[in-house]
Amino acid sequence: MNALNTTLILAAAFLAVFGEAAFSVLRHWLGAQVDLLPALMVYSALNTDIVTVSLLAVSGGLWFDALSANPLGASVMPLFAVGFVIYLQRELILRELPFAQFVLGAIASAVTPALTILLLLTGGQEPLFGWGSIWQWLVMTAGGAVATPIVFEFFGWCQRALGYQPRVETSFRPDREIRRGHN
Amino acid sequence: MFRKKHYLALGAVTLVALLIFSLPQREVSRFKLAVGGLFLPLFGLLNATQQLPGDAATAVLPRRELLKELENLHRENQQLRVQELQAAAIARENNQLRALLNRQRQMPWKLKLANVVLRDPANWWRTVQIDLGSRDGLRENLPVLTPDGLVGRVSSVGVTRSQVVLLGDPNCRVSARVENQAHDMGIVSASGPLDNALVELTYLAGGANLKPGENVVTSGQGGIYPPGIPIGQIVDSRPVEFGLYTEARVKLSAKLGGLEQVWVLFP
Numbered sequence: 041m042n043a044l045n046t047t048l049i050l051a052a053a054f055l056a057v058f059g060e061a062a063f064s065v066l067r068h069w070l071g072a073q074v075d076l077l078p079a080l081m082v083y084s085a086l087n088t089d090i091v092t093v094s095l096l097a098v099s100g101g102l103w104f105d106a107l108s109a110n111p112l113g114a115s116v117m118p119l120f121a122v123g124f125v126i127y128l129q130r131e132l133i134l135r136e137l138p139f140a141q142f143v144l145g146a147i148a149s150a151v152t153p154a155l156t157i158l159l160l161l162t163g164g165q166e167p168l169f170g171w172g173s174i175w176q177w178l179v180m181t182a183g184g185a186v187a188t189p190i191v192f193e194f195f196g197w198c199q200r201a202l203g204y205q206p207r208v209e210t211s212f213r214p215d216r217e218i219r220r221g222h223n
Numbered sequence: 224m225f226r227k228k229h230y231l232a233l234g235a236v237t238l239v240a241l242l243i244f245s246l247p248q249r250e251v252s253r254f255k256l257a258v259g260g261l262f263l264p265l266f267g268l269l270n271a272t273q274q275l276p277g278d279a280a281t282a283v284l285p286r287r288e289l290l291k292e293l294e295n296l297h298r299e300n301q302q303l304r305v306q307e308l309q310a311a312a313i314a315r316e317n318n319q320l321r322a323l324l325n326r327q328r329q330m331p332w333k334l335k336l337a338n339v340v341l342r343d344p345a346n347w348w349r350t351v352q353i354d355l356g357s358r359d360g361l362r363e364n365l366p367v368l369t370p371d372g373l374v375g376r377v378s379s380v381g382v383t384r385s386q387v388v389l390l391g392d393p394n395c396r397v398s399a400r401v402e403n404q405a406h407d408m409g410i411v412s413a414s415g416p417l418d419n420a421l422v423e424l425t426y427l428a429g430g431a432n433l434k435p436g437e438n439v440v441t442s443g444q445g446g447i448y449p450p451g452i453p454i455g456q457i458v459d460s461r462p463v464e465f466g467l468y469t470e471a472r473v474k475l476s477a478k479l480g481g482l483e484q485v486w487v488l489f490p
Binding site for chain 2: 054057058060061062064067068071072073075090091093094097098102103104105106107108109110111112113116117120124127128153156157160163166167168169170171172173175176180
């Protein structure tokens with residue numbers, strides 16, 4: 041994958057984290073904020089190389105933790121774990137299908153916060169946790185699932201708009217030209 | 224070679240995570256503030272964007288409306304001045320009485336206004352970021368409130384912004400007193416993750432007779448919050464651990480869901 045895609049993914053992660061902290065419309069109406077990093081990780085794991093996956097996990101996780109009360113680095117490993125598993129299995133996944141993207145987005149958005157909470161509890165932290173967390177988890181899963189095909193569509197559009205287009209081959213071949221006027 | 228690259232990446236990310244986890248707390252805080260500083264240009268952009276509708280509304284507001292508003296503000300200002308005079312007289316009298324009883328004189332609150340710029344992106348914490356930092360004299364554990372009541376305390380301080388941990392977060396516990404005849408004391412602690420208007424008041428004495436609607440204020444114990452800051456009202460109570468102690472739900476006076484401006488209280 042080219043550097044443009046990696047840069048775009050990291051820029052999108054940066055803006056996504058800021059947007060999650062700055063705008064709380066969803067939190068106000070649904071009681072939970074949707075995390076877009078798992079959706080970006082699904083796209084990255086299916087379409088880019090392992091370096092981009094690692095960069096997204098480290099930088100996205102650090103940006104998220106910097107604006108949150110999470111201990112710094114708590115979100116890095118859960119994000120990377122999800123990306124790494126999808127990356128290893130990506131040859132078996134029908135990545136072009138929106139339904140597959142939707143399902144992968146749901147799984148990634150469900151697993152990432154669960155792993156983060158597990159890591160926090162293991163580290164002796166006391167996050168807010170109760171029956172209401174199940175609702176928040178469902179909102180995050182559904183939000184991530186819906187966001188993933190949109191992320192694929194957005195990056196597909198960016199690639200078409202900013203990347204090099206493949207050269208169109210013509211059907212003309214000089215060795216197959218029919219020569220006329222000879223005996 | 225292909226597989227080796229995978230494991231190299233796995234090792235590198237694990238190493239980075241372990242390295243950050245193993246750093247001393249102070250270094251981690253600095254690093255966190257430095258990473259958070261990357262968002263500073265976006266803070267400015269966000270502020271400018273938020274001011275735009277207000278500026279536009281002011282520009283198109285008729286002069287008559289503005290004059291009416293100004294007159295109302297003048298009237299309110301005069302009322303507040305009279306109330307201030309009365310409050311100053313009460314404070315003087317209070318200080319004289321405290322001096323007679325050999326009790327420490329109450330100092331007036333010093334407040335600084337701050338804008339709430341960001342909320343915690345994680346659903347399992349209840350914190351916000353404000354646009355005051357160490358250059359404005361902020362330090363950790365300063366109480367934060369609104370005119371309605373207590374909001375929380377400053378938990379970490381950067382140069383230009385600080386993090387405030389709100390009531391209802393597991394890291395914000397407040398010693399509180401119920402304004403009833405028994406002056407029941409308890410600890411305001413974490414609530415459920417969904418409703419940010421309710422908190423738990425725990426470790427109240429067994430058999431405490433609490434009535435819905437009774438006011439809960441800070442007790443002044445613990446050394447962070449001065450006494451008498453309103454926290455909320457009792458909703459209901461129940462005995463816990465076979466009546467060993469009582470727990471109550473408290474509806475917060477401050478509306479944490481729609482915080483835009485808060486006051487930081489300096490001792």
